[in-house]
Structure formats: structure tokens, C-alpha cells
Amino acid sequence: xxxxxxxxxxxxxxxxxxxxxxxxxxxxxxxxxxxxxxxxxxxxxxxxxxxxxxxxxxxxxxxxxxxxxxxxxxxxxxxxxxxxxxxxxxxxxxxxxxxxxxxxxxxxxxxxxxxxxxxxxxxxxxxxxxxxxxxxxxxxxxxxxxxxxxxxxxxxxxxxxxxxxxxxxxxxxxxxxxxxxxxxxxxxxxxxxxxxxxxxxxxxxxxxxxxxxxxxxxxxxxxxxxxxxxxxxxxxxxxxxxxxxxxxxxxxxxxxxxxxxxxxxxxxxxxxxxxxxxxxxxxxxxxxxxxxxxxxxxxxxxxxxxxxxxxxxxxxxxxxxxxxxxxxxxxxxxxxxxxxxxxxxxxxxxxxxxxxxxxxxxxxxxxxxxxxxxxxxxxxxxxxxxxxxxxxxxxxxxxxxxxxxxxxxxxxxxxxxxxxxxxxxxxx
Amino acid sequence: xxxxxxxxxxxxxxxxxxxxxxxxxxxxxxxxxxxxxxxxxxxxxxxxxxxxxxxxxxxxxxxxxxxxxxxxxxxxxxxxxxxxxxxxxxxxxxxxxxxxxxxxxxxxxxxxxxxxxxxxxxxxxxxxxxxxxxxxxxxxxxxxxxxxxxxxxxxxxxxxxxxxxxxxxxxxxxxxxxxxxxxxxxxxxxxxxxxxxxxxxxxxxxxxxxxxxxxxxxxxxxxxxxxxxxxxxxxxxxxxxxxxxxxxxxxxxxxxxxxxxxxxxxxxxxxxxxxxxxxxxxxxxxxxxxxxxxxxxxxxxxxxxxxxxxxxxxxxxxxxxxxxxxxxxxxxxxxxxxxxxxxxxxxxxxxxxxxxxxxxxxxxxxxxxxxxxxxxxxxxxxxxxxxxxxxxxxxxxxxxxxxxxxxxxxxxxxxxxxxxxxxxxxxxxxxxxxxx
Numbered sequence: 001x002x003x004x005x006x007x008x009x010x011x012x013x014x015x016x017x018x019x020x021x022x023x024x025x026x027x028x029x030x031x032x033x034x035x036x037x038x039x040x041x042x043x044x045x046x047x048x049x050x051x052x053x054x055x056x057x058x059x060x061x062x063x064x065x066x067x068x069x070x071x072x073x074x075x076x077x078x079x080x081x082x083x084x085x086x087x088x089x090x091x092x093x094x095x096x097x098x099x100x101x102x103x104x105x106x107x108x109x110x111x112x113x114x115x116x117x118x119x120x121x122x123x124x125x126x127x128x129x130x131x132x133x134x135x136x137x138x139x140x141x142x143x144x145x146x147x148x149x150x151x152x153x154x155x156x157x158x159x160x161x162x163x164x165x166x167x168x169x170x171x172x173x174x175x176x177x178x179x180x181x182x183x184x185x186x187x188x189x190x191x192x193x194x195x196x197x198x199x200x201x202x203x204x205x206x207x208x209x210x211x212x213x214x215x216x217x218x219x220x221x222x223x224x225x226x227x228x229x230x231x232x233x234x235x236x237x238x239x240x241x242x243x244x245x246x247x248x249x250x251x252x253x254x255x256x257x258x259x260x261x262x263x264x265x266x267x268x269x270x271x272x273x274x275x276x277x278x279x280x281x282x283x284x285x286x287x288x289x290x291x292x293x294x295x296x297x298x299x300x301x302x303x304x305x306x307x308x309x310x311x312x313x314x315x316x317x318x319x320x321x322x323x324x325x326x327x328x329x330x331x332x333x334x335x336x337x338x339x340x341x342x343x344x345x346x347x348x349x350x351x352x353x354x355x356x357x358x359x360x361x362x363x364x365x366x367x368x369x370x371x372x373x374x375x376x377x378x379x380x381x382x383x384x385x386x387x388x389x390x391x392x393x394x395x396x397x398x399x400x401x402x403x404x405x406x407x408x409x410x411x412x413x414x415x416x417x418x419x420x421x422x423x424x425x426x427x428x
Numbered sequence: 429x430x431x432x433x434x435x436x437x438x439x440x441x442x443x444x445x446x447x448x449x450x451x452x453x454x455x456x457x458x459x460x461x462x463x464x465x466x467x468x469x470x471x472x473x474x475x476x477x478x479x480x481x482x483x484x485x486x487x488x489x490x491x492x493x494x495x496x497x498x499x500x501x502x503x504x505x506x507x508x509x510x511x512x513x514x515x516x517x518x519x520x521x522x523x524x525x526x527x528x529x530x531x532x533x534x535x536x537x538x539x540x541x542x543x544x545x546x547x548x549x550x551x552x553x554x555x556x557x558x559x560x561x562x563x564x565x566x567x568x569x570x571x572x573x574x575x576x577x578x579x580x581x582x583x584x585x586x587x588x589x590x591x592x593x594x595x596x597x598x599x600x601x602x603x604x605x606x607x608x609x610x611x612x613x614x615x616x617x618x619x620x621x622x623x624x625x626x627x628x629x630x631x632x633x634x635x636x637x638x639x640x641x642x643x644x645x646x647x648x649x650x651x652x653x654x655x656x657x658x659x660x661x662x663x664x665x666x667x668x669x670x671x672x673x674x675x676x677x678x679x680x681x682x683x684x685x686x687x688x689x690x691x692x693x694x695x696x697x698x699x700x701x702x703x704x705x706x707x708x709x710x711x712x713x714x715x716x717x718x719x720x721x722x723x724x725x726x727x728x729x730x731x732x733x734x735x736x737x738x739x740x741x742x743x744x745x746x747x748x749x750x751x752x753x754x755x756x757x758x759x760x761x762x763x764x765x766x767x768x769x770x771x772x773x774x775x776x777x778x779x780x781x782x783x784x785x786x787x788x789x790x791x792x793x794x795x796x797x798x799x800x801x802x803x804x805x806x807x808x809x810x811x812x813x814x815x816x817x818x819x820x821x822x823x824x825x826x827x828x829x830x831x832x833x834x835x836x837x838x839x840x841x842x843x844x845x846x847x848x849x850x851x852x853x854x855x856x857x858x859x860x861x862x863x864x
Contacts, residue, residue, distance in 0.1 A: 014537065020757065022507065023757045025752065026750055026753065027750075027754070030750065039827055057448070064502050065497060065656060066655050066656050067499070067500060067501055067502050067503075067534075068498040068499070068500055068655040068656050068657035068658070068679065068680075069499055069535070069655070069656045069679065070497075070534055070535065070536070070673075070676050070677040070678060070679045071510070071536070071677070125858075178455060184669070195697060199650075199653065214728065218725060218728050219650050219654065219658075219731050220500065220654040220655060220658020220659065220661070221500070221501065221650050221653040221654055221658075222500035222501055222653070222658075223501045223502070224501075224502045225501065225502060225503040226502070263649060266652045267650070267652070270554055270652050271539075271552065271554050273537070273544055273619075274537040274538070274539050274552075274554035275539055275552060277537070277622060277623055278537075279536070279537050279633055279656050281652065281653050281654070281655060282652035283652075283653050284649075284652075284653075286649040286650050286653070289650070290647055290649050305809065305812075305813060306467075309463050309466075309467055312463060313460055313463045313464070313750075313751070313754065316456050316459050316460055316463075318699060319456065320453060320456040320457070320758055321757065321758065323453070324450070324453075324758070324762065324765065328765060329764060376559050404482055
């Protein structure tokens with residue numbers, strides 16, 4: 001009997017018993033799904049952090065004075081120099097470093113939400129880059145720029161009700177006498193970025209209000225009044241040179257490094273401030289560095305155990321059902337034998353049934369795993385959480401599932417092949 | 429009564445015989461329930477056990493302690509609220525008659541130079557210093573593990589400026605290496621506080637209330653974002669006599685109450701001075717001084733731990749359901765094979781009920797045996813995972829008993845459909861087909 005005919009018979013048998021086939025698939029489907037779903041999330045998020053890290057702020061550490069300390073801490077431009085030295089001496093290249101002082105927040109006339117404000121900042125050189133801005137037109141601020149010169153963020157023009165603010169334009173903010181001259185315009189930031197806090201959470205995600213926010217508070221992490229950071233309507237003016245490079249007190253310092261080094265850099269920043277007798281808090285996206293690190297890889301073993309447990313359970317059930325099947329189908333087997341099928345044909349048919357079950361189970365398991373990853377990602381209030389298909393893990397898991405499926409089919413196949421056709425017919 | 433019980437025993441014996449006659453199938457079915465139970469006990473022990481441990485740990489942070497401090501809100505340019513003896517006096521004023529112990533404290537970040545060891549170079553590390561009265565220990569429920577706590581004598585300036593200090597277990601381990609913290613008592617190290625280096629003698633070491641510190645610290649990316657006041661409860665502090673930070677404003681004032689009722693009253697009375705609850709995000713955004721009831725915070729933490737347990741429960745319920753479906757399918761197919769046996773038993777006088785009972789008894793016995801076999805599997809599995817993953821997988825006896833109950837239910841529910849199926853067989857039809 002040709003192979004194709006055997007395959008056709010095997011497939012027909014599986015189709016004739018949809019419920020049984022469905023149940024037989026469960027072990028493999030869940031096993032493969034459990035095996036690949038965590039890697040799908042891990043791999044997707046790591047890719048996202050690598051490729052969009054800078055845009056999402058996953059490479060940025062924000063430093064502010066500790067609001068609960070007994071002594072007031074002033075952050076000064078001199079601290080920045082110290083920080084750069086500490087970080088670079090640890091072999092971590094600093095991508096950008098800067099600090100800002102919030103001079104004034106100008107509310108939009110008639111706006112109900114007080115947070116809809118334009119913010120005037122005094123910035124150290126490089127502060128625009130340290131905030132993750134990209135230049136759309138003109139240039140950044142440079143030494144020697146007068147106090148009227150400014151770089152504006154992408155949405156300030158819209159906030160002012162103008163079509164655009166081109167370099168060279170002068171403008172005033174509502175209710176202020178002071179006139180500004182635009183030297184540079186930053187690109188507008190995406191809606192996703194404007195929803196993301198310094199700690200990397202999507203503030204408008206429903207799970208943030210329900211779980212993320214309360215958890216941060218319970219952990220003793222301060223709330224930050226930072227609507228200005230997300231407004232995309234700030235203007236950067238030069239930090240006045242008259243108050244000196246060391247005297248001016250800054251509200252925030254920002255350091256940008258490679259996303260994989262963020263956690264280590266934040267440690268260095270903390271130590272550096274402690275040495276200078278300053279109490280500061282360092283904020284950075286909490287979850288992405290954890291995912292980038294290798295601590296989560298420890299859980300591979302737990303995942304492997306779950307995969308094997310599911311697969312083993314599936315294999316036991318498949319083998320058991322296969323054995324029973326071989327017995328209850330004695331008549332069918334006997335008839336096929338009298339029709340000319342050899343022992344090998346019968347054995348092959350059972351093996352192919354097992355193989356098809358394992359293969360279909362592995363494919364469905366991949367889909368289920370991706371579905372679980374999608375649900376997991378959509379429940380996560382962390383910006384940058386993503387999933388991608390983990391080819392390597394999927395191939396491994398499917399390979400193991402196929403081998404186990406075939407092994408589970410082996411015993412029933414031998415049993416079925418060896419059945420005596422005369423007895424199979426006589427029994428009826 | 430006696431005949432009824434005899435027949436039940438007969439039924440069980442019949443079921444048992446059937447199981448013994450088919451050792452291979454029985455073993456396979458038992459294995460399915462064994463795995464289900466092994467995984468179930470692990471998941472239950474992990475989620476419930478961790479939750480219990482976390483609750484136990486946070487209860488050591490002082491269940492009857494209320495804190496007053498600056499709110500952890502970053503509002504650039506906001507005026508700095510003052511917290512000093514004047515505020516302490518107002519607290520004493522409103523809390524009169526409550527038998528409250530009021531302990532102000534000052535906190536500062538300081539550095540300690542750690543000697544080179546384990547391949548790491550000598551370097552300075554940041555620690556938090558808490559300067560307070562000897563009564564501060566009463567704000568916690570953490571016992572002194574080695575040596576003694578600070579006393580009034582320690583607040584007197586000693587010879588050559590050497591000062592006494594007590595350490596948290598984790599701080600002692602960090603400063604003196606991973607050796608036994610008991611050895612730290614009596615040792616001297618150099619602390620740089622407020623720009624001044626001074627020698628500190630360790631007089632005592634507190635025990636560590638955080639059971640899973642190592643695991644927690646591995647994933648604790650938020651440590652830098654925590655404020656000085658809230659990192660107090662990380663228990664990695666150096667406790668020094670009050671005089672070392674004298675003259676500064678307070679970092680916080682802790683109030684210890686004798687009863688739970690007094691805790692509630694204290695919260696209400698303090699709200700008349702500072703109407704801000706430090707666990708309410710909206711109130712928080714207004715900044716200033718806030719009242720923080722540790723018990724409320726513990727309840728909030730407990731609630732989020734319960735949410736974690738819920739996820740764990742969903743996992744084991746799915747596993748058990750899948751196992752029920754699988755065993756049920758197996759039983760159903762087995763029944764098809766046993767049509768004749770069932771028909772003959774019916775002819776011998778067995779009632780439908782008896783048949784159903786026998787099938788159910790078989791199912792329960794297989795699952796029970798499988799479940800019991802699953803217990804050692806689960807125990808070994810937990811031990812291996814604990815070793816590899818360094819996560820507190822565990823296997824607890826009380827959950828093992830619960831799992832045995834689950835195994836019985838597993839057997840029962842997976843037999844319901846097959847038992848109904850077998851009981852509804854028409855013996856005449858089955859046997860008639862045979863005769864034809």
C-alpha cells in the first residue's frame with residue numbers, strides 16, 4: 001500500500017472523530033503555547049527596547065532632589081560634570097547630559113485643564129538632546145545665545161494656535177511681555193511618547209490606574225508633577241550665564257546612555273550624589289531594563305518544566321488513547337488487513353495519526369502562544385512592551401513535541417500492527 | 429444498613445480488581461493525575477505561601493505605627509514644608525490621652541568605604557543613616573538578632589569621637605562581607621556623614637524582616653526612585669544616636685499606638701492638622717506634609733499580593749480542568765470496551781446505581797493513587813526548580829492535604845460522564861448483539 005493512501009486513511013480517521021482529536025491535541029497545544037509565550041514577550045520587548053529605546057525614553061535617567069529629605073538638595077550644573085566623570089569612568093558612554101530649571105508654566109487661556117500649559121525652561125547646553133528631542137528645523141541652543149533665543153518643542157506652535165514656528169520667528173506667550181526668538185524647532189513626539197511617564201508607564205492605560213500607580217505608591221516611589229514633560233509644548237532658553245555655571249539650581253537633570261546600561265548608570269548616579277551629600281531620586285523606565293537584563297532568563301527553567309509537564313501529560317493521554325484505539329478498532333484493522341494492508345501499513349497508519357496530531361498541535365500551540373502573548377502585552381501598562389514570534393524557541397518546542405508525539409504513537413502502532421485479523425473478525 | 433455497606437465494599441472491590449487487571453492503563457491514568465496534582469500543589473504553595481510570607485514580613489514593619497512626613501511628590505519649585513519640634517508639639521497636643529509614643533527621626537544618605545573582597549575593588553557605597561532616640565526600635569516589630577539596641581549612653585560623645593551604631597542585617601552583611609552578622613558586633617567601620625568621616629562601633633544587628641531580600645533586590649529597579657523616607661522600610665539602614673544629625677529638621681515622626689482603635693483615632697486627629705492621606709494619589713498631588721498609616725499600606729500590599737494569588741489560582745484550575753477532560757475521555761473510551769462486562773453485571777442483579785458507583789469508585793481510586801504519587805513528584809520538582817530558578821518554590825504539607833482533596837474531586841468529576849454513560853446501557857441490547 002502506498003504511503004499516500006496510508007496518510008489519507010489516517011487523516012480521515014482523525015477527521016471522523018473531531019471531539020477525540022480535539023482532546024488529544026490539548027497536551028501538545030498547551031505545552032507548545034506555554035513554552036513559547038514568555039519568549040515571545042521577552043524577545044519582542046527586547047527588540048522594541050533596542051530599536052525604539054531612545055524614542056520611548058528607555059535610555060534616559062531623570063534625576064531630581066528627594067522631596068522628603070530633611071535638608072534641601074540643590075542640583076547644580078557642577079553636579080553634571082561630576083556625573084559625566086563617574087559614568088564615563090565606569091566605561092559607559094554618555095549619549096547626552098543636561099539639566100533644566102522650570103521658570104514658568106503658562107496656562108492656556110480658556111483651557112479647563114490646568115496641565116495644558118506651555119513651559120518656559122532654562123536649559124544647560126545639551127539639555128534638548130538629553131530630553132530625547134530631535135531637531136526638525138534650525139539649530140540647538142549654543143553658548144552665547146541671548147535670553148530671548150529659544151528652541152521650541154513640536155507642539156508649541158499648535159498650542160499657540162499657529163500653523164508653525166519657523167526658526168527666526170518671534171512670538172509671545174499669552175499674558176507675558178517677554179518676546180522669544182525661535183532658533184530651533186524639535187520634531188513633534190508621538191502620542192505614545194506623550195502618554196509615557198519617566199518610569200516608563202503608559203499613564204492612560206486602564207491597568208495603570210488600577211495596578212501600576214497604586215503599586216508604585218506602595219513601593220514608596222514618588223508621584224511626579226511632570227505634565228510639562230509630556231506636553232511637547234516647552235521652550236528651552238539658555239540658562240543665564242550671569243548666575244554662573246555652578247550657582248544656578250536646576251529642577252531636573254537628564255542622562256542618556258545605552259538602554260542596556262540604564263540600570264547600572266542609575267546606580268552610579270545614586271552613589272555619586274550620596275558622595276556629594278545630596279539626596280536625589282533617580283527615575284527611569286523600571287520594566288525595560290529588567291527585561292534587558294539577564295535576571296529574567298533564570299525563569300527559563302520554570303518555563304521548561306511547565307512545557308515538559310504539559311507535553312508529558314499529553315503524551316501519556318495520547319499513548320493511552322492510542323492503545324485503547326487499537327483495541328476498539330480491532331474490526332476495522334482486521335478488515336483492512338483482509339483487504340490487503342500489511343502489518344507495516346497498519347503500524348504506519350497509527351504512527352502517521354500520532355505525527356499529524358503532534359504537528360497540528362505544535363502549530364496550534366504556536367498560535368495559542370502568540371494569542372497569550374498578545375493578551376499579556378495588552379494587559380501591561382508599560383510602554384514598549386511588545387511581542388514577536390520567537391522562531392528559535394518555536395522550532396525547538398515543535399521539534400520536541402513531534403518527537404514525543406511519535407514516541408507516544410509507537411506503542412499503539414506496534415500493538416495495532418500485531419493484532420491477529422482472524423480474531424478481530426471472529427470477535428464480532 | 430449492614431447490607432448496604434457490604435454492597436458498597438463489594439463495588440469498591442470490583443472496581444479495584446478491574447484496576448489491577450489493567451495495570452498499564454491504570455498506571456497511565458494515575459500518571460496524568462499525578463502530574464496535575466504535582467503542578468497544582470506547587471502552584472498553590474507558591475502563590476499562597478508567598479502571600480502569607482509577605483504578609484508576615486510586612487507585619488514586622490510596625491502594624492500600630494503611624495508616620496508623619498513630607499509627601500513623596502516631586503513638584504519643582506514648590507515651597508518646602510517644615511517638619512521640626514513645632515510640628516512634634518502639635519502632634520503631642522492633638523494626641524493627648526491616646527498613650528502614644530512619639531519618636532521623631534532624621535535621615536541622611538551617607539557612604540561607607542567597603543574593603544576589597546570577592547574580586548571586587550575597594551569602593552564606597554551608599555547607606556541610609558537613621559538618627560533617632562532609643563525608643564525608635566518600638567516603631568518596628570523587628571527583633572535585635574545580635575548584640576543590643578542603642579541606649580541613652582550612646583548619645584553621649586565618646587572618646588575620640590567614636591560613635592555607636594546598630595545595623596540592619598542586610599547592612600551588616602554588605603559592610604562586613606557575607607560572614608555571620610554576629611561577628612559584626614564590636615567591629616569598627618568608617619562612615620562619611622554630612623561630609624565628615626567618623627569611626628562607628630557596631631553594638632547590635634537587627635534581624636532581617638525581608639525573607640526574600642535577594643530575590644526582591646534582583647528585580648528591584650525602583651530602588652533609586654524611592655525617597656529617603658520610604659526607603660527606611662528597605663531595612664538596609666545604619667541606626668545612629670540622635671546627636672549625629674542634631675540640629676537638622678526632622679525627616680519624619682513615627683507614632684506608636686497601644687491599640688488598633690487608637691490607630692484609627694490618631695489618623696482622624698492628625699487629619700485635623702494635615703488633611704492629607706499619603707496613600708491617596710489625588711491628595712498627594714497637593715504636596716506638603718502627610719499622614720501615613722502603615723497598617724493601611726500593609727493592607728494595600730496584601731491586596732496586591734492577593735491579586736497575584738488569583739493569577740496562580742487560575743493556572744492550577746486550568747491544569748486540573750485539562751486533566752479532568754483528559755481522564756474523562758480515557759474513562760469514556762474504557763467504558764466502550766466494557767459494555768459486555770457492564771451488561772453481565774446488570775443481569776446478575778446490579779442496579780444502574782451500582783454500575784455508576786463502581787465506575788466512580790474506580791475513577792476516584794485511580795486519581796487518589798495518582799494524586800498521592802504526585803505529592804513526592806511535586807516535592808522533588810519544587811526542590812529542583814528552587815535550586816535552578818532561585819525562586820521560593822516550595823511544597824507545603826497543608827497544601828498537599830488540600831491537593832489530595834482535589835485529587836479525589838478530580839477522580840469524581842472525571843467519572844461523572846463515563847458513569848452516566850455506563851449506567852444507561854441497555855443490557856439486553858448489548859448482550860443480544862453478542863448472541864446474534
